[in-house]
Amino acid sequence: MLARIWALVIKEFLAILRDKKSRFVLIGPPVIQLLVFGYAATFDLDHIPYAVYNQDSGFASRELLGYFQGSRAFQQVATITHESQIAPLIDREKALLVLQIGPDFTEDLLQHRPAPVQVIIDGRNSNTATIALNYVNSILLSFDERWARDHHWGSPPAQLVARAWFNPNLLSRWFIVPGIVALLTLVVTLLVTGLSVAREREQGTFDQLLVTPMTPLEILAGKALPGILVGAVEGTFISLVAVFWFGVPFIGSVFALALGMLLFLFAAVGIGLMISSLSMTQQQGLLGAFLFLVPAIILSGFATPIANMPELVQDLTYANPMRYFLVIVRGVFLEGDGLRDLWSQYWPLAIIAVLSMSAAAWLFRHRMQ
C-alpha cells in the first residue's frame, strides 16, 4: 500500500515539476511575494511629504520646525507664503500635510499663552492620516516638554513612560514578515492541492486513476502528501529568509513552530482537496481556492487586528486555520513561545485539520460515483 501511495506521490510531483513554466510558478511567485510584501507592506511612515506655511518670524517657530526637519519620518517639500497655496498642494497629493504657524507664535509663547499650530492633512487614506497625525503629535509633545522646561512653565504632574515589549522600536516589518510565512504557506499549499484533482478530471486521467488497484483513500493520501511536502519546504525557506534576510528575531522554539506548521499544513491540504474534489474544471478549482484564500487572509489578523472586526465576523474567524497559525508564528518568532505557551492554538488547529481531511475524504469518495 505504501509503495502504491509513494508511486502516486512521485507521479504528482512529476505532473507539477515536469513543465518548466509550472516549475517556475512554484518557486518564482513566492519569492517575489516575499520581497514585495517584506519591503512594501508596512504601516510605518517615512519621508511624509509636508509643506510649511509659517507666518511667524520669531525663533520659536524655527525651533519647532527644526524638530520636523530633524525627523526621518518627515520630508519638507514646499514652503508657502499664502493661504491659497494650501489647497493645491493637498489636492494634488504633493504634500500629505501642511503645518500652519500663526503670526504670533513666538510672541504668544513668550507671553505664556498657548500658541496654536494648524495641521491640515489629506484624509483620503484615513489610516495614513491617523498615523501621520500621531507622529505630528509626538513631535509637538517633545517640543512642549523642552519649551516648558527651558522657559519655566512648570512641569506636568505626571508623565507617560511607554515601553513596547517584544518589538521595542515598533517595527511593522517584524509583524508583517512572520505573517508572510503563514500567508505563503497557505497560498502555495492550496494551489498545489486545489488544482490536483480538478486537473485530472479536466484531462480525463482521473478515470484512469480509478481503474488502478488503488483505493480512494490511497489516492487521497497520494494527493495530500505532495501538498504537505511542498508547503513544508516553502514554509521553512520563508522562515529562513525572514530571519537571515529581513533580520526578524527568532527567540522561540523551532519545535513549537514545526508542530504548528504541520497541523496548519494538514488543515490547508484538507481544505485544498475539498475544493478540488468539488470542482470539475481547473478554472473552478482556481476560483474556489481564491474564494477561500481572500477571506482567510483578510479575516486572519494578518494585516488588521481581529479585535477591530464586528463581533459576528470575529466569531467567524474561529473557523479560520490561519488565525491560529499566525499567533503561533508570531509567538515563536517575537515572543519566545514554546510548546506549552501555544496549546490554546494547537488544539483548534488540530480539530480543523481532522474535520477538513475527513470532509475531503468523504467528498472524494462520493464525487467518484
Add this chain to the structure above:
Amino acid sequence: MNSRRLRGLIRKEFLQILRDPSAIAIAFFLPVFLLFLFGYGVSLDARHIPLAVVVDQPTAETSAFVGGLQQSFYFAPKLFPSMQQAQAALMERRVDGIVWLRSNFSRQILQGNTASIGVFVNGVDANNARIAEGYLQGVWQNWLQQRALAAGHPLIVPVDGKDRIWFNPALRSRDYLVPGLIAVIMTLIGALLTALVVAREWERGTMEALMATPAQMAEILLGKLIPYYFMGMGGMLLSVALAVWLFAVPLRGSFAILLLASTLFLLVALGMGLLISSVARNQFVAGQIAIIVTFLPAFILSGFIFYIPSMPTAIQVITHIVAARYFVSILQTLFLAGNVWSIILWNSLALLLMAIFFLGVTLRRSHKRLD
C-alpha cells in the same frame, strides 16, 4: 474586419460565459463578496483595547486617572492586583498593554514632582501598539486638563495643535478602502478572468479551431475584449452602486469621468490578461502569473492600503509600472476630493499609454501560428 464574423465571435463568448457559472461568479459575485469583506471585516480603527491596570496604592489621584481610562471608548481596562499578574496576562495575550501607577504616584504629585505612569504595550502588532499609545496619550492629556480645571486654572500647554482633516474628517477607513477596492475588483475581472479564459482555449485546443476559421486575429482578439469589457464595466457599476448606497461613501467627483477612467483602466487590465494568456497558454500558469503581476500589485503597490512615499525607493520606482496605482489615485480623489484635474489628467494619460502598450504588444504577438 468583418462585423458579421465579429458579432458571431462575441455571441460565442457570451454563450460560453453564460454556461460556465465560475465566470459569472468572478464578474458579479466576487465584487459583492469583496466589498462586504472589506467594508465590514477590515478596520484599522481600534476600540475597546484590553488593558491591564495596576494601582499599587489607590488614592484619589489614581482613581481619577483610572476613571479616565474607563470612560475612554478606546480601552477596556481591567484592574490587576499585582504587576506580576498583569505581566502574565500580557504574556498570554489576554491584554494588549499594562498601565502601572506605582506606590509613590500620589506622593510625587503632592510634592510637586513629576510622577511617572508606566506603560507597557505588546509591540508585536506594531501599528496597533502605536495607535494604542496615541490613545493613551489622549487619556493622559484629558486627565491633565481635568486636574487643571478642578484646581481652578485652565491647563496651559505651549503648542496647541489643531487638526484639520480634509476629505474624510471622521477618518472612516471604509471611505478609502471601498473606492480602492474597485481597482482590485476590475483587475480580477479584466486580467485574471480574461487570462484564464483565453488560456483555456489554448489548453483545450479550441484556439486552433478558431484559427482554422476565416476570422482574422484582430477579430478574434476583439471578440474576446468586447464581452469582457462589458462584464468589467458591469462589475464596476455594481461596486459603485454598493459603495454609494450601501456603504455611504461620498462620490464628490463626476460620474462621467469615473466611467472614462474605468474604461481606460479596464483596457489596460484586458490587455495584460490577453498578453499573459498568450504567453502561458496553460490555466494553472496563467492564473498564477495573473495573480502575481496584476492582483497582488493592485493590492500592495497601488497605494490602496499602503502609502507609496514611505516605501523604499526601489519599490517606489516599480509602482510606476503598476496600472492600478494610477487608477487608485483617480478613484480616491474622485470619491473623496472631487474633480482635481491635475490628478485625473496625468493619471489618465499614464493609463492610456499603458493600454496602448499592452494591447499593441498583444496584437503584435498574436499571429495565426500554433508554436
